[in-house]
Amino acid sequence: MIRSSRRDFLKGTGALVVSFSAAGIAGRLGTGSASAQGLGRPGTRLDSWIAIGDDGRVLACTGKCELGQGLYTAQTQLIAEELVLPVNRVTLVQCDTELTPDQGTTSGARSTPTNFNRSNLALAAATAREALVRLASERLGVPAGKLEVADGVVRVAAAPSKAVSYGSLVGGRKFTIALDPNAKRRHPRDWTVLGKPVPRLDLAAMATGQFEFVHNVRLPGMLHGQVVRPPAVGATLLAVDEGSVRDVQGLVKVVAKKDFVGVVALTPWQALQAARKLKVSWTKGVGLPGQREVHEHLRRRRPTRDTLLVDSKDVDGKLAQAVTVVKATYLHPYQMHGSLGSSCAVADVQGDKATIWSPTQAVHPHRNTAAMILGLRPENVRVIFRMGSGCYGLNGAEAVSYDAALLSQAVGKPVRVQLTRKDEMAWENYGLAYVVDQRVGLDEQGQITVWDCETWSPVLGGRPGGNNPGNVVTGLLAGFEPAAFNPRSPAPDPESFNNGSNAVPSYVVGRVGTQFGGTGGVKSERVLSHAVRSPFWTGPLRSPQRLQNTFAHECFMDELAERAKADPVAYRLRHLRDPRLRNVLTTAAQAASWEARPSPGPSLSKRGIAGGRGVACVLYEGDNGYCAMVAEVEVDQDKGGVEVKRLVVALDCGPVSNPDGVRNQIEGGALQGISRALLEEVTWDDQQVTSIDWRSYKSLSLGYAAPVVESVLIDQPDAPASGAGETSITVVAAAIGNAIFDATGARVRQLPFTPERIRAALTAAARR
Amino acid sequence: MSAQSLKVNGGSHALDVDPATPLLYVLSDDLGLRGPKFGCGLAQCGSCTVLVGGRAIRSCVTPVGSVAGAEVTTLEGLGTPANPHPIQRAFIEEQAAQCGFCLNGVILTAKALLDRDPKATDEQIRQALASVLCRCFAHVRIMRAIKRYARELSA
Numbered sequence: 045m046i047r048s049s050r051r052d053f054l055k056g057t058g059a060l061v062v063s064f065s066a067a068g069i070a071g072r073l074g075t076g077s078a079s080a081q082g083l084g085r086p087g088t089r090l091d092s093w094i095a096i097g098d099d100g101r102v103l104a105c106t107g108k109c110e111l112g113q114g115l116y117t118a119q120t121q122l123i124a125e126e127l128v129l130p131v132n133r134v135t136l137v138q139c140d141t142e143l144t145p146d147q148g149t150t151s152g153a154r155s156t157p158t159n160f161n162r163s164n165l166a167l168a169a170a171t172a173r174e175a176l177v178r179l180a181s182e183r184l185g186v187p188a189g190k191l192e193v194a195d196g197v198v199r200v201a202a203a204p205s206k207a208v209s210y211g212s213l214v215g216g217r218k219f220t221i222a223l224d225p226n227a228k229r230r231h232p233r234d235w236t237v238l239g240k241p242v243p244r245l246d247l248a249a250m251a252t253g254q255f256e257f258v259h260n261v262r263l264p265g266m267l268h269g270q271v272v273r274p275p276a277v278g279a280t281l282l283a284v285d286e287g288s289v290r291d292v293q294g295l296v297k298v299v300a301k302k303d304f305v306g307v308v309a310l311t312p313w314q315a316l317q318a319a320r321k322l323k324v325s326w327t328k329g330v331g332l333p334g335q336r337e338v339h340e341h342l343r344r345r346r347p348t349r350d351t352l353l354v355d356s357k358d359v360d361g362k363l364a365q366a367v368t369v370v371k372a373t374y375l376h377p378y379q380m381h382g383s384l385g386s387s388c389a390v391a392d393v394q395g396d397k398a399t400i401w402s403p404t405q406a407v408h409p410h411r412n413t414a415a416m417i418l419g420l421r422p423e424n425v426r427v428i429f430r431m432g433s434g435c436y437g438l439n440g441a442e443a444v445s446y447d448a449a450l451l452s453q454a455v456g457k458p459v460r461v462q463l464t465r466k467d468e469m470a471w472e473n474y475g476l477a478y479v480v481d482q483r484v485g486l487d488e489q490g491q492i493t494v495w496d497c498e499t500w501s502p503v504l505g506g507r508p509g510g511n512n513p514g515n516v517v518t519g520l521l522a523g524f525e526p527a528a529f530n531p532r533s534p535a536p537d538p539e540s541f542n543n544g545s546n547a548v549p550s551y552v553v554g555r556v557g558t559q560f561g562g563t564g565g566v567k568s569e570r571v572l573s574h575a576v577r578s579p580f581w582t583g584p585l586r587s588p589q590r591l592q593n594t595f596a597h598e599c600f601m602d603e604l605a606e607r608a609k610a611d612p613v614a615y616r617l618r619h620l621r622d623p624r625l626r627n628v629l630t631t632a633a634q635a636a637s638w639e640a641r642p643s644p645g646p647s648l649s650k651r652g653i654a655g656g657r658g659v660a661c662v663l664y665e666g667d668n669g670y671c672a673m674v675a676e677v678e679v680d681q682d683k684g685g686v687e688v689k690r691l692v693v694a695l696d697c698g699p700v701s702n703p704d705g706v707r708n709q710i711e712g713g714a715l716q717g718i719s720r721a722l723l724e725e726v727t728w729d730d731q732q733v734t735s736i737d738w739r740s741y742k743s744l745s746l747g748y749a750a751p752v753v754e755s756v757l758i759d760q761p762d763a764p765a766s767g768a769g770e771t772s773i774t775v776v777a778a779a780i781g782n783a784i785f786d787a788t789g790a791r792v793r794q795l796p797f798t799p800e801r802i803r804a805a806l807t808a809a810a811r812r
Numbered sequence: 813m814s815a816q817s818l819k820v821n822g823g824s825h826a827l828d829v830d831p832a833t834p835l836l837y838v839l840s841d842d843l844g845l846r847g848p849k850f851g852c853g854l855a856q857c858g859s860c861t862v863l864v865g866g867r868a869i870r871s872c873v874t875p876v877g878s879v880a881g882a883e884v885t886t887l888e889g890l891g892t893p894a895n896p897h898p899i900q901r902a903f904i905e906e907q908a909a910q911c912g913f914c915l916n917g918v919i920l921t922a923k924a925l926l927d928r929d930p931k932a933t934d935e936q937i938r939q940a941l942a943s944v945l946c947r948c949f950a951h952v953r954i955m956r957a958i959k960r961y962a963r964e965l966s967a
Contacts (some may be wrong), residue, residue, distance in 0.1 A: 112911025112948050192862075243907055250912030251900045251919065253847030253887030260846045270842075293813070301872035309879070313830070313837045384947045385851050385859060433851075434911030434948045465852040560842045704907055710952065712910055738945065739854040746918060747942030749934075750951040 052527035056080050058098035058433070059240040060175060060219040062168045062600055065170025065658035068161075093145065093168030093223065094123065095667035096176070096516045100196050102134045106165055107147025108155040109139040109405065110246065111785075112434040113769045114705035115155055117245045121701060123237040124159060126169030126230060127176075127210075129191040135413045137376035139407045146408035149507060151437070151584060153668055153767025160230060160701060170227035171688070176586075179213045185592040230763035239543040241704035241788025254590060261401045263458040267296055268312040269451035270319035272305040273467050276329025276731040277579060281305060286325035298322065299454040302317040306447060308455050319464075329731040333757040339375045339479045353571040354546040354554055354562070355537065362494035362568040366485025370565035370607055375794040376478035378726035380469060380742060381585055385433030387440030388462035389412025391448035392417060398453070399423045402445040406507065408440060408545040413513040417446045418453055419524055436716070437752040438473045438516075442508055444752045446518035459591060466736040471517040474581025474726055476501045485568075490608025494568035495552050497597075500530030501589065502578030503529070516687030517581060529577050543666025545589035546774070547571050549597040550621040550663060563622035563663050565721035570654070580726070580733070583642050586716065589771040590665060591777065598778030602643060602785060611640040612659050612782065622663060624696050628758065632694035635756050636674035650810065664767060669694040671771035673714070675779035676751075681806055684799030686784060688751045689720050691776075694796040696758040697768040703757055710755040710772045718751075719744040722796050816880055820845070821889030831877025836860045836874045839886060840855045847887030849914045851945070858917030858944030862886050868924035870941075887916045890923070899923050899961040909959035911949035917944045930965035937962075 048761055095103045104123045110116035116136060124131045137143050147158065159165040173193065180198035181188040184206055192201045199207040232239060249255040274280070281303045289295055289307065294314030294402055297308045309315035333341040360768070390401040398418055404410040407427040415422040431500055432441055444463050452459040478501045484493040505515035505526040512526030541554050541561025548554050552569035554562020562569075587594075605615035613633045620626050632638075638657070645656055656679070661672035676690040691714050700706050723742040727735040735741035743752075755772075785791050789812075790805035818825045826844055827938055834853075839845045839862065851859030853872045857891060859940055860872040863885040891897035896904060918941065925932055925940040933941070937958055946954060 112909075114910070116959070202887035243904070244909070247907065247909055247912065248896065248900075248904050250909055251887075251903045251915050252891055252893050252896055253845065253916060254893060255846065255912060257846070257849070257913065260840075261851060262841075262844060283933060311837065312841060313833045313835075382947055384857060384911075384912075384945055385849055442910040462850055465854060465856075639898070708907065708910060708950065711952050712949045715951050716947070719949065737854055738852060743945055744949070744951075745942055746914075746944045746946055746951060746954060747938045747940075748951065748954070749938060750949075753952060 052499055058214045058216040058218060060096045060172065060214050060221065061092050062094045062172045062221050063092045064224055066069055089151060090612045093165060094172050094215055096172060096195055096210055098211050098214040098216060099635060100133065100209055100257060102129065103137065104134060104165065104169070105137045105144040105407070106159065108150045109141060109429050112403065112710060114244060114702060116148070117242055118701045119159060119165060120167055120245060120703060121238050122240050123125055123169045123336055126166060127173050127196070128777065129196045130236060131242060133196060133798070137514060138763060141411045141427045142408050143783055145708050147407035149409065151405055153664065153770045156701065156765045156767050157659045157668060165213055166229060167225065167227055168223050170229050171224040174224065174227050175219070175221050176210055176213055180208050183208055183213065186429045203591065204802060232366060239699065240699050240702070243574070256430065256705040257385070258390070258401055258403045258432050259385060259388045259462060261430055262459070263390060263392060266390065266458040266460055267310060267455060267460040269306050269307050269308045269317040269448060269459045270315040271447050271461065271463070272319050272322055272324055273325050273468060273471055274303065274329070276722050277332055277733070278330030279326040279328060282325040282327060285323040286576055289318045289321050292318040292321060295517060297455050299451055301450060302521065302523040304518060306449060306451050306507055308451050308459055313684055316464070319552070332730055334726050335728055338477060342477060342479050342502055342576055348533050348574040348576050349529065349531055350533045350535035351544065351573045352535035352538055353542055353548050354552065354556060355570045355572070355731060356555065356568050358568050359496045359570040361739060363483060363485045363496065365787060366493055367488050368486040369483060370604055370606060371483050371792060372478040372600055372603055374599060375483070376476070376592040376595060378474040378477045378719055379724045379796060380474050380735070380741060381436045381439035382469065382743060383433040383435055386463040386465055386468040387432060387444040387447040389441070389448040390458060390460045391445065391452040392458035393453040394456060396420055396424050398449060400425065400427045400445050400449055401430045402427055403435065403441040404445055405435065405441065409510040409548050410445065411507065412443060412510040413508040413519070414449050416524065417513050417519065418449055436586040437475070437588065438507055440468045443471065443516040443518040445524065445796050446513060450518070450522060459799065469736045469741060470733040471581065473505055473516060473581040475585025476503070476592060478589070478592035480593065480598045482596060483602055484600070484609060486604065492566045492604060495546070495549055495566050497549060497571045499547060499573040499593070500591070501573070501575060503575050503582050504578040505581045506583045522647070529565070535572060544571065544573060546593040546597070546666060547573050547661060548666065550625060550661065551601065551616070561666065563625050566619060566622050572777070574693065574764060585772045590662070591769070591774050594660065594662050594774050595777040595781070598662070598775065599781045599791070599793065602658065602782040606643060609642050612643055613638055614640060614662065624670050625661060628670045628694040628696050629659070630672050631756055631758060632672035632692055633659065635694060635754060636692035643782065644789040645786055650791055651681055656783045656785070656787025658779045658784070658786055660778035660782060662774050664771045664774060669766040669768055669771045671775055673775045673779045675776070675783045677780060677783040677787060679784055679787060679802065684802035684803065684806070686722060686797055687782060690751050690752045690754070693772050694756045695768060695771060696760055697771070698760050698763040698765040699766065700759055702755055707755050708770050709769050711753045713748055713770065713772035715744065717773040718780070720796065721777035721780050725796050816876055817847060818880065818884065819878065819882065820884045821886060829876060832875050834880055834893050835862065835874045835876045836871040839871060845886050845888060849913060849916055850903035856943060858921060858949070859913065861917040861920045863920055865925055866922045866924060886917060900958040902964070903957040906952055906953050906960060908953035910950050914944065914946040918954055919945065922961070926958070926962050926965055928963060929942050932962065
């Protein structure tokens, strides 16, 4: 997509470059794991953010990449805004270990807070503008305060004909300027480029088949690889019969390294045939817990790693004193990222040097782990980001990049690997299954006096970071262990408040020492989580753990409202302190014309179609974006089906960089949330995963009659910018679950909301 | 291997490939086209869709030998960023994508339907798209873009 090379650009006659001034600042600005761990190379560290050429062109480098969330466009807007230029004058280079700063991983809705506030990319652009204004002040002999900037030209405000362009200010000279932590950002009220619905800069190329995805990277002499994964979880390699593929046309090599097996051929079709035909003997698998008992398995599994997020030390006593104690258990399945295009990478390993074109969310950390896989020095490995199919977290991107690297190393030529659908789905790092036990005490008025929450969730591997290639399947097969599981029980007392991926319900005070980190008013609180070893790979899936926890908390909140015979919105407001969380909740309710009354609705009928509405809200991760949703559903009480008719979302993510981009994220997150709430569930037998294609792992297709998603953006120009990519999905399952209850009086506490589970809940409700 | 002749986006190509090779690999690897994509290889997701004689087919399961001589159109055969086809323009104007990987299958499937039946109902459009996936779930915008194109066809 972007061909310009930063080096070529800087080779021009003149430029103004904004860099980190010192490693100290780099660390303080939080630019990523690899440098912080000392993996960077002092002296050759990639420390420039922005260069302005003597032709007025602007080249910016970012360590946060486009994943389909619109970040490429928004970051380009950011540079254009701070430099007061049209977007088409800015070229943005994203995520290349040879060109761009190490900003760790693009994940967790953290890119906006990282690059759009008074730090990093935004601050670099503001530094550049102020430097240009200072140069103009000297050139024009007018104090900086009397100058204004527009369209890449600095003018005297009182005499606009006295003006000088950025290009001529730079002239043939070289300037290197340290990023100024005090550079003044343009205020959102003055924005002309940010805050506007600038269309996606990459969309025309995508819609016309011109866009270069990683799948489209082609190198001269490139070969094609396929991997042969074990037939069962935990199976190890016994033998590879190379003779079994001797007659496959185009076969170049069979590769086996510890438990990693793959083939390389001239064409992808030949590679696929060879992989299918290759006779490989494996040991039996380690055996898997029964699918139906998986949640009981999580609860009983030892050892555990326990974390206490809050503990007021009076929970058991308060529960004993409560007028009513309400208990419930919520269950979430393993779910997958299920990228539409299976993961793909191209690697060119020649001797002691390697270049990898990868859809990784973390080029700098990936460089280090790929070097470990290849036995090379990290500085000899270059990782270049190329966009893959939407990933929604840790899909097969890291694994396939290692696959391509290992196969390329074995043949000494560039190799492209795109996983088969099964290899993608059977071995990716799934979003976590979850068990949440809730116990809450109520007083005579139905007010919550104590909230006790205990969770169990499984973990194996995860993001490789800079040191753990064994955190994904290929790394393990190639001989690296996953990050160690460190048992710890009982949990130590918390030292500072951590929301723990929304494990802490919104309605408690979140007190640790003198700190009140929560958003609610309930003072007696305990949140204890247990991590246990997972039989499957796990990793972050859009709104990791935040969705699972929020499903449990927000559905349970409605169970409590029912006990208190209160309206679910009003009942939440009775327990919420945070004004912005209260505001999104009331805004969503108003926009949805919410009728204040307790659930279930007054005209409950036992048969046929029943309609209802539900609400849920969250402060994502406790500090990164406010969201509330109202869902309206119809439940077919005979068949157990659910139709979502309408979703109304209110979002407060601080100043909005691109309102259309945010709406796109809200809509996509809301509908992906419906798919996950109604359909998605990883399945397995006693040996292996059985959800390995789109028939065995269901996703709402484009044939789905999607509800309209109405979004209300609450602009907060004076607040810091926060994330918006993972907020709406966080509340969907809870809002739907509450709407099902409102419609039918049946509470479904296990995701996905399949017809069987809904029918079972209806039967249970009828008996109540 | 054997000689195959293929007409793609108005051009003719003589290729020496195994006729059982799925059309997708020939298009994306021999001809270097970026429109048709491997999503599942099982005809379940739509990413590999191309038009053959105006009909949307799944190139990941279509042997290249079976379309010899037929006219194959891929996404890049419709228009360019500077001069997009009206259905491509509709997707750009509606900003109907996130990661963009699904656009190939979505646009070609919808075009095949609407060129045949410009007055297709929402239900018919959804039926045509029932085995096309978008995992970013840009459904709302995608439907808007398709209907924008349908309106242009009828106007």
